[in-house]
Amino acid sequence: MGFDLAADLAARREQHRYRQPQIMDGPCGRHALVGGQQYLNFCSNDYLGLANDADVIEAFRQGARDWGVGSGASHLVCGHQRPHQDLEEALAEHTGRERALLFSTGYMANLGVMSALLGKRDAVFEDRLNHASLLDGGLLSGARFRRFAHNDANALSRQLQRSDARRKLVVADGIFSMDGDEAPLAAYADACEAHDAWLMVDDAHGLGVLDPQGRGSLFAQGVNPRTQILMGTLGKGLGTGGAFVAGSHDLIETLIQFARTFIYTSAMPAAVAAATRVSLHKSREENWRREKLAELIARFRHGASELGYTLMPSRTPIQPLLIGSDAEAMALSGALQEKGLLITAIRPPTVPEGEARLRVTLSAAHELKDVDALLLALDQVGRRKPDV
Structure with missing residues (x-):
């Protein structure tokens, strides 16, 4: 039988679970530079904003x-x-x-x-x-x-x-x-x-x-x-x-x-x-970094809840939006990227079947207006359906 790697890769694509790294053309921080375009970055783990301090x-x-x-x-x-x-x-x-x-x-x-x-x-x-x-x-x-x-x-x-x-x-x-x-x-x-x-x-x-x-x-x-x-x-x-x-x-x-x-x-x-x-x-x-994070987290959770998104019980900078379908999570991530926001869709096997999500992460490098921009974009795109 040998190693049929192409078939394995094709199957992963069909499941909407194919992963590819995006090349960052700038440092980790509030913004991400990808392909010559600047995005608000909501998917790094730089919680205190120290990576580019x-x-x-x-x-x-x-x-x-x-x-x-x-x-x-x-x-x-x-x-x-x-x-x-x-x-x-x-x-x-x-x-x-x-x-x-x-x-x-x-x-x-x-x-x-x-x-x-x-x-x-x-x-x-x-x-x-x-x-x-x-x-x-x-x-x-x-x-x-x-x-x-x-x-x-x-x-x-x-x-x-x-x-x-x-x-x-x-x-x-x-x-x-x-x-x-x-x-x-x-x-x-x-x-x-x-x-x-x-x-x-x-x-x-x-x-x-x-x-x-x-x-x-x-x-x-x-x-x-x-x-x-x-x-x-x-x-x-x-x-x-x-x-x-x-x-x-x-x-x-x-x-x-x-x-x-x-x-x-x-x-x-x-x-x-x-x-x-x-x-x-x-x-x-510098406890102000944690105080700022708490303010950003509260602002995001309140706004996302008001918009009808399914939040998870988290008081931390990790604020996932539970979507469910792999394809729908990918479509929503893509729609937000079109509006200048970088948020990764997380799919199985990283998370359980049927629990694909957008993993929003907040940083002390963010400003309140960044969270407001994210909430506005989430309101505009809604639960974007995948292309058939």
Whole structure:
């Protein structure tokens, strides 16, 4: 039979699920430049508007002048430079942990943690709507893999009670990237403590956004001391790139020794680490960014609800409009792009069947008039039907 790749690609096109990257001809920010045209950008994860911040850019430039543009090696060879160490210490302090460890991406951090801690005698329990990197990490760890109903602590508790695994690891997103809702972390911590399990939270979308100092979901929900493993990314709220894991001294030492995605990859450029220290400081001290976000979120939710769009229960910058049909979501995204607004249609398998949506994301770089322009366009295009 061979590899009939053309047939697979054709089938994906017919399902309205064919994906292609749009080439951005400008930096991440309030606007996106695509094909010579400027759009209001409502699909980036630059929640605090730090990706194109002047102070962060200058720190990156200075870091490149001082440290070059590449680390040259993995952390355990000769790639761990002073800015990496300084950033790890700053992240540990920010998150109230003994230590933190840098990874090249959030995906690699999640794979690395689970492969280092789990094996065939263990079990991992994951929320059904967890990010793909968490699901892949659990599957690749070799542990017994269990999924529980979304945000259902009772279902989790029942699964934990039935398990006889040596180690039990419960894994959840702090904020779910496609719905924008938050995990009930206190209830998960209760279940873990009752059944001798550890709790790991991927707070990629909470870091910088939640808590008055931007420390994320664990602080916003008061469960930081009850959560053994925190993973955070640097390329969303903090505006740079890479990721980290924070926890106890023994956890970080274990990852250094056994996490293959840490051991066998080059360290991020030191300039990125230097820039991230500045963005971390700004995210902590400049609470006006979170206050502005809250104002933008409230304005959008009120307006979209008034227009009759189906919102999801989110108080975060992730504000999906549930459409349903893949084709209709694509048509609406295209209609908005014609009006100068860039919003991606999210379709299965990223979201469940029948739950295609427009994933609107807001940033402190936006202005109230930008939200008003989006609402006006949504009113004008309505629920655009796909071409037949």
